Amino acid sequence: MSLRPTLSGDVPASTAAVARAAFPRGNPYRLLRERLGTIFTDAQFSPLFAHRGQPAECPWRLALVTLLQFAENLSDRRAADAVRSRIDWKYLLGLELTDPGFDASVLSEFRGRLVAGGAEEHCAVT
Numbered sequence: 001m002s003l004r005p006t007l008s009g010d011v012p013a014s015t016a017a018v019a020r021a022a023f024p025r026g027n028p029y030r031l032l033r034e035r036l037g038t039i040f041t042d043a044q045f046s047p048l049f050a051h052r053g054q055p056a057e058c059p060w061r062l063a064l065v066t067l068l069q070f071a072e073n074l075s076d077r078r079a080a081d082a083v084r085s086r087i088d089w090k091y092l093l094g095l096e097l098t099d100p101g102f103d104a105s106v107l108s109e110f111r112g113r114l115v116a117g118g119a120e121e122h123c124a125v126t
Helices: 013-022 028-036 042-048 059-072 076-085 087-093 105-116
Strands: none
Touching (some): 059 087, 059 105, 076 087
């Protein structure tokens, strides 16, 4: 897997509009994105990836998904489903509403990469 760094950027306009309509009084994940941004950057994870090869899923997003997964006590499959289906997750992750997400196995691979690279502290929950 190789890292093709992505900028965290803004939340897509359609995702933002739907999230504001769905959660007019706010939502913990919406507020997290608005107040703290994406928290992680791809650069934090660049030592864990090769310079060549198939592009990896965006590591800053995977790091956030692992935190959400822990917070909600979700299996990899249920977390991957939440990325595909939940407006608040799409907002926090800066994804288009139509983003198809990723296979659940990507989360296990990402955690393995963190441990192999000694970078677990990047996603530590305290």
